[in-house]
Amino acid sequence: MADGEEINRAEISVTNECVFACYFCFMKKWRDMDETLNLTEQDMQFLLELFPDLKKIEVIGGEPLKHPRLAEIVNELVGVPKVTVTTNGYLLPEGQEGVDYIAQFPENTKFYMSLTSYHERNYAVRNRDMWEQAVVFEQTCQAAGRGNGFLYVGPDKVQKLDFIRGLGITGKVRFNDVYDLGGGADVEGAKEYTHNLSNRIFMGPNVQFYKTARDFSQGINPLDLTQLNPQT
Numbered sequence: 361m362a363d364g365e366e367i368n369r370a371e372i373s374v375t376n377e378c379v380f381a382c383y384f385c386f387m388k389k390w391r392d393m394d395e396t397l398n399l400t401e402q403d404m405q406f407l408l409e410l411f412p413d414l415k416k417i418e419v420i421g422g423e424p425l426k427h428p429r430l431a432e433i434v435n436e437l438v439g440v441p442k443v444t445v446t447t448n449g450y451l452l453p454e455g456q457e458g459v460d461y462i463a464q465f466p467e468n469t470k471f472y473m474s475l476t477s478y479h480e481r482n483y484a485v486r487n488r489d490m491w492e493q494a495v496v497f498e499q500t501c502q503a504a505g506r507g508n509g510f511l512y513v514g515p516d517k518v519q520k521l522d523f524i525r526g527l528g529i530t531g532k533v534r535f536n537d538v539y540d541l542g543g544g545a546d547v548e549g550a551k552e553y554t555h556n557l558s559n560r561i562f563m564g565p566n567v568q569f570y571k572t573a574r575d576f577s578q579g580i581n582p583l584d585l586t587q588l589n590p591q592t
């Protein structure tokens with residue numbers, strides 16, 4: 361952490377649980393624990409006290425929708441201009457139940473469905489209806505009046521974007537270069553998604569802080585809170 365660096369973006373893993381077991385999951389060692397670790401509303405309050413200037417919070421898991429109080433947690437993030445929830449979409453209820461679920465979240469919440477698991481090796485553990493789920497996911501978010509987008513990691517980005525648009529999906533597609541370093545600059549009509557690693561923090565299990573989620577996944581020690589904020 362550079363001296364004087366203002367933290368204005370946070371990524372938080374609200375649970376270690378997931379319905380899948382993707383072989384490439386960067387949270388694998390945490391996800392495979394016997395114990396369920398869920399962050400709480402109080403943890404969100406602590407985060408905002410520690411970093412009052414957060415302009416964006418990205419909520420991830422595990423699978424966030426496994427958290428029984430996800431909506432309550434996100435509703436604690438009052439005053440943060442941008443909040444995203446990235447889900448695999450599998451647990452989103454169908455029909456009006458899904459709309460009602462999404463509508464519980466603040467209006468500035470934007471939902472991303474991760475298409476990251478679209479890998480041949482992963483097909484055995486990922487529901488084969490993922491693309492149908494993506495269409496329903498977008499329709500559900502739109503019916504609830506919440507923004508939505510998609511996160512894709514995998515080969516053949518140009519063809520995949522054509523395929524996604526062919527399904528009638530209109531939401532933004534981000535190409536995550538964290539895992540495959542492919543970026544998205546080569547894809548016309550797609551916005552390149554790159555993790556800007558400055559000015560951000562990752563909050564993981566047991567309210568431990570890391571520079572990035574990757575640091576956590578690679579077993580790097582948590583940051584010392586007193587170094588993050590002299591007032592703590």
Ligand code: SF4
Nearest residue numbers: 378380381382385422
């Ligand atoms: S869906 Fe996401 S969180 Fe769940 S196992 Fe796969 S990569 Fe990990």
